[in-house]
Amino acid sequence: MGHPASEPEPPDRPDSSAEDRHWGSELRDATLCALSLASLLTLVDGAAGSLTWPRALLWAGLGALLYVILFPPRVRAGDGWLEQRTLLRTRRVRTDRLVSVRWLDGVSQRLLLRDDHGVRVELDPRVLTRNPDLWQLVDAGARTSVERGLLRCGATALRQLSRRVESETARVLFRISGMK
Known part of the structure; x- marks a missing residue:
């Protein structure tokens, strides 16, 4: 709601701002890649008979790490400003x-x-x-x-x-x- 005084901001009006239209699909792709990796590693490990809780957590952690790496920044702009959210x-x-x-x-x-x-x-x-x-x-x-x-x-x-x-x-x- 409030912003620091060092970054005054023009009021947001629906017609004066825009955002990256492709962000949603990039977020979906990042999520699918991360889930696919974690699922595939867990499935292969389970099929080999070596899946344990610590290993399952490791595979989930690797999937989460991939998600963090692939997470696309959200870019928006308005009258006089450009914002990037990671x-x-x-x-x-x-x-x-x-x-x-x-x-x-x-x-x-x-x-x-x-x-x-x-x-x-x-x-x-x-x-x-x-x-x-x-x-x-x-x-x-x-x-x-x-x-x-x-x-x-x-x-x-x-x-x-x-x-x-x-x-x-x-x-x-x-x-x-x-x-x-």
Whole structure:
């Protein structure tokens, strides 16, 4: 209900927020993978005749660990903010107060957003490319940051992401219309 004073938040209005539409299916997939692993290990161990309570707990623990690893962060955005919820914490960055946007390369590419309060959110850019409504809110906030002169690092990253979102949106539209 209440939020810290360091992170003021515009009021949530139904028409001013969006969330990752694919989060539910990703959560279901993570749950099914974890349950499948635990079930399969228990079944194989039981068929071998070596299943005991400690081993069953071990298999359940491995399934739970896989669930924690695969648990997808839930991403939401509104007028001037982007929020990411994981199992352990929630972070909300002010997109209208961004000071940097950077690409992080590694096994999978990540996008790091940081606002003038020092709050950082690291997310998979595919969340934004698959959800144009999320991207529009983030982009509008980033444009406000540029207008205010706050965004010192990240204009190139935002342009690259914008091209990706436009490309993905065009690809989806062509597929839906039957042109591709």
